[in-house]
Amino acid sequence: MTTGSYRFEQLGDASFQTERLYQQSQAIRGMEAGILRASGLGPAHDVLEVGSGPGFVSDLLAELAPEGSLHAVEPSPTLAAQIRDNVRQAPARGLFVHQAFGNALPLGDAQIDFAYARFVLQHVPTPQSVVREVHRVLRPGGRFCAVDSDDGLVIFHPQEPRVEQLLRDAQSIQAGQGGDRFIGRKLQAMLADAGFVNVRSRVLSLTSSELPFQVLFNILLGYKAALLGGAVDVRALHQDLAERVATGRQLVAAGVFIVSGEKA
């Protein structure tokens, strides 16, 4: 089908990448619960998660829709095998794990009330086909929420040349693998083109004043460092930045796009 720029089995440091996804889910869990409810997720919904990874966010979705069902779709066999263990309480109508790509969802038409894709579409060579598939499986009135990054919203002040190099190199490697580090700004039009109505975009900002620096650093640079396979001394970079952040002399800020739409 399609491989794209997130190939878990080839990332090298699997336990670090899983830990990074865990930190990324826990650091903003409360905020994310609010975003999901505001985007239309209800307690009795049949929910689809595209690109569940190891299932840390699946656990939150199951908690927020306890009377419904959850279909967790994940192409990596290693990650798909972890989802059940990371969902503490399956929803009343069941937890269904599908090892599959979002471009060919193993679901019939109009079965889902709420769909979520978090940091997934940036890795998919044909994200528009995933958005169309999500639209197909939603019931009329069902809602889709996509959360993704955009490197245009990453600010290090003062500028740090090693970070700029890391971002530039990761952008071109990810693009070479079919991914897109600037997808955030494109999601709104993608949803509209797929037929969604009432499409809304907002940007959630994360700064080094709000999150532990280690967490923010791993969110922003952990995957990129893995992609580059040691071309930058990430440990030294982390230490230098952490010292400056601790004294208030370094600001790190990033925005994440949250885009939602409804099936007419």
Ligand SMILES: C[S@@+](CC[C@H](N)C(=O)[O-])C[C@H]1O[C@@H](n2cnc3c(N)ncnc32)[C@H](O)[C@@H]1O
């Ligand atoms: C950065 S991880 C995010 C995992 C999870 N959504 C989270 O936020 O913790 C990206 C995930 O998207 C999955 N993925 C990549 N291409 C995909 C595709 N075409 N369809 C569905 N999932 C895909 C990867 O296997 C990986 O688990």
